[in-house]
Amino acid sequence: MPTNPANDIIDLRVIIRKLFSKWWWFLITCTIAGAVGVAYLKVTPKSYMVQATILMGEGGKPGFGQKEDFLKGMSLVRGSSQLEDDIAIMTSRSNIMKTLRRLDFGVAYYETHDFMTEERYDYPPFRVRLDSVAVQVAGVKIHVKVDRAAKTYSVSAEGQNVQLFNVQKQELMGDFLPEYKVEETIAIGQPFSAQNLSFRIEFPEDRVYETGSDYYFKIVSLDQQFMNYISRLNVEEPENDGHMVALSLTGTSTNKESVFINKLMETFIEGELYKQQQKGIKTIDFIDTQIDTVAGTLKEAENEIAQQRLTSGMPGSVGNVSDALFQERSRLEDQISIVRRKRSYCSGVVDKLRSSDDCNFPPPSGFEDPVLNNLILDITRLSADLSALRLQSGGKSNPTAVAMERRRRNLLSTLEQTAQNILTEADITLTDLSGRLGRINYSLGRMPEDSKQLGIKERKFKLSETLYNYLMEKRAEAGIAIASDEVDKVIIDEANVVGGGSVGPQKKLVLGGALFIGLLIPVLIILVRDFFNDSIADLEELKRVSSLPVLGLIPSSKRKRVLPDEPKSMLAEAFRTVRINLQYLNANVPRQVLGFTSSSSGEGKTFCAVNLASVMALSGKRVLLIDADMRRPNVQKTMDLNDGPGLSTFLIGETDLGSIIQKSDIAGLDVIGAGPIPPNPSELAEDPRMAELFATVRERYDHIIVDASPIGLVSEFVVLLGHLDLSLYVVRERHTPRRALRQINEMVANGKVGRVDLLLNDVKAERAQGYGYYTK
Known part of the structure; x- marks a missing residue:
């Protein structure tokens, strides 16, 4: 029998069903991601875009060498790349550094309130006058706390690998401080002086300092300022051979960005x-x-x-x-x-x-x-x-x-x-x-x-x-x-705000991105887990992996067997459905001797063999259950029967058939245990007495259920195939690997085994309930 051709085809319906089965994962991740997105919007200050335009000229405006026809024939010819050269010069490091030297951006002021930090360029909480002859620390948050009642202010700063800054030369020094920490309190009006930090602070008289706010400033070197602006400066070149160039910056302080762009253009001109x-x-x-x-x-x-x-x-x-x-x-x-x-x-x-x-x-x-x-x-x-x-x-x-x-x-x-x-x-x-x-x-x-x-x-x-x-x-x-x-x-046009308002953070984009991440995380987890999980997940996947017939679904159960006094339980109904499928839907297939096997131990073949035998006996049939797994016998324990002589002792000639058959607590159900574990179970399975046993019991019983060894581990089951009418291969949901199904598919296709039907065991109750048909 060939394998299912749909094995390698991705079934989107199965994937969607798996995703919907974990709907509560999506609910949790989307809720968390949404909360993170809202929190981000709350604590992130709004940013704005400022833009200015400058006309680079077309080369025809009078310049030196052209006025008053000075030195006839002299003219300035603008090459095809002149516009690009002008833009490169305007945005060059030398021009930007020259611009920054003309601006008072050496100290940046910040205020944190309700977890939101904003730069205060227009209305700083105080003014810091740096000592120009002292070496200062650069890039460190220097917190200032004002106590009007005590007429003092406290300064605290802390950092690692802090670089030193020469204010007089406006240059970063090569020295770094591995650890830096300063914390002092002095009177208002007095200059502050500590290790590599010296300045004077001017506090406005009308300024109210809120208790819940944090005020701090940073000393910013020219190199740090340059890296800040060159990374954000955007130049939009003209189209169609035009000469109008647009400069734009995006930041939280519109006036500061406007001042920089305007001064940059003035310096260039x-x-x-x-x-x-x-x-x-x-x-x-x-x-x-x-x-x-x-x-x-x-x-x-x-x-x-x-x-x-x-x-x-x-x-x-x-x-x-x-x-x-x-x-x-x-x-x-x-x-x-x-x-x-x-x-x-x-x-x-x-x-x-x-x-x-x-x-x-x-x-x-x-x-x-x-x-x-x-x-x-x-x-x-x-x-x-x-x-x-x-x-x-x-x-x-x-x-x-x-x-x-x-x-x-x-x-x-x-x-x-x-x-x-x-x-x-x-x-x-x-x-x-x-x-x-x-x-x-x-x-x-x-x-x-x-x-x-x-x-x-x-x-x-x-x-x-x-x-x-x-x-x-x-x-x-x-x-x-x-x-x-x-x-x-x-x-x-000098720099001014464009866009009619803030350009960031974009509420729809942030919340949409958070929702997307909230949906993506569980999808990735489910798909990755499914990719690395080689086990059979459900009936649909079993059908994709193998085209062998599926007799039925056996629900998950903590009980080991069907009890005689509970004939209407879900477990009993599941095995009753399997019995009916065997009786009516396989009418043309011999089915007196049924052999149960699986890919390995722990799949539930003994569980299925015991309960199917029990259900058949409860229906009035004479049933014999044989434990042929002489390596790991488990039937007698499941049936609460005494250990003693069994199949192994019969095959070595120590006992006869009548002495190894035991009565169970269900009328019509007899059991042959495996007996003591022999050293050579494979050789015993080939003993002629095995054929004698099956020939005898076929005449005495309506059905013989054989709990055989796993086909994927040992060879005894292959030896027993000659005595079986039908093999039932037990597949345990979320346990049996796909490769085991591919192995049994190949064996069936190559004629190594006869008729094989599948039983899907340990199925969740909601999926197993109501399954009562034979599927191809």
Whole structure:
């Protein structure tokens, strides 16, 4: 007979039934979880979300290098990753630490009332003024209890592995205190000083300190403040190439969170303005250096003109005859000067690129080249942003920094190539201009020497004067640009509470989560217990594990047998149902000799054999009960019969059949005990006298009930199979393992045993009651 194909299929109905059978577990866990959820809501302060928005700009707002068309061609080009860079700089450690240094967050005040602890930023119970030169303990709850009547206050603090904090340097020290405890009482108005704790407390006169409340404060280092805010700060980047960035914080003190976000944005904008103005300051410094040089040249040219006029006796300028030549030569000299400055600047750029990693190039002065100007400005800005990002990451590898460094090197390569091209072009231009200037000088050489010398000095003076005026103009423009400079970052909305109320704790979520946990715990316990429990739990599981027929359910009972004077008991009715099933539903199956077996001892096979025999005898049948379990006999004890000769003595030939049959207290029921326990029960079971015994008793009795050995432990039952018409395999609920059923299934399928029916024993009364049908 094959095993049940539903063995490996999970039956949800069975699982649901098991869960419902433990309904009171769910009631208890849900009640406890609900109570915990309500208590959590009672003691947890409400939290709120504050949010601010800042416009990062689109790169088109005027900044240094663009005002008044200063240094034509200079512009700030916002790269595709500029917005991410700005956000990274704003939320960097350096910017947050700079913000916290501007805020008075070094001491946090708390009040505990009715098991709820809240931070009191807006209305602290007192003000603590730390001794800035003393080393303080950080992160420890310092409790303060005020006694107005005695005009004293008590300070107590306790902690383990407490870190020390240098207030003056605003730094955590490397020292830790394994144990820290302070408890002192002093007069109000007096400063407090103890081990690593020194401060002065100001108590408001109108403040009432409730007896049931606990007031305490913590000294919070900058590092602790940073970790607190960086873990809660949320940045929402814009979508669709926008530039509006939202900053939000969730906390219990809305004003404190708002102050932090607003100050964070202000600090970021100030830092960006400072970096931008530094570029203009460097430009002015460069122009001042050039002005000093040109001013000296101008003064020298002026002196030379005066001396030449004095020597030659020419109070005025050269004659009109040579004006045209001098003007042309002056123009060519101007052009040559510009080309040489351009060549000198580009040569310096190339040398600097090839010999140094310094990327600070002053903007070109004295000539205009938009391409060169834009490259230098882009490199300067990118280098500043890269330095800020590296400072933020602490020198660690950063994908954004790697990308920015790659872009910077590409720009440097482009700058070097551009400067080299300008050098080549300048050499060609200088050759041409020098030839033209030589021809002019040849013509002027034919003029009187004094006139020629005076004209040369006048041209030199005019050239220096023009350059000096140009540099002074550009310096003024740079100063105006710096004075009126601003960044393209604007605070749109300062921090304020959003959401229309508190965002936590969420009542529905907490209670729903508590209810879910209350339901989940018993489910897990039941499923895990069922997963690791290999025993047959009930009839439905028995049907899933085996497709062998089930004759009936035997309810749990403290009695060992059916009593003759209680024929209507539940136990008697259960065995009566089994007898009827055997009689009518197995009409075509021989059933005179019934053998009871099980997987192991303790399953109730003797109990079932004795009671089925009793019920059959009470119905008027002649019944013989044979205890064939010669290893652990138990029938005589259950039937309250005397020990003596039995099956073992008959099989070894010491007694005859008539002397081993005993009468029971039920009419029609005879018993053959197992007799003394033999040393070789397996060999005795194969003795020919066993066949003789069954042949004789078949003619004398209507039914023979055999209490055999467990089939899963010994081999005697297999030997007895040849004498049995039908085997009844007893399964004890919550005791018999599933593997035992798989074993008997396999034996039936392989033809090792004949017809086998099942009896489910030790069933709870409510499930066994009313079962009276034969199930397949």
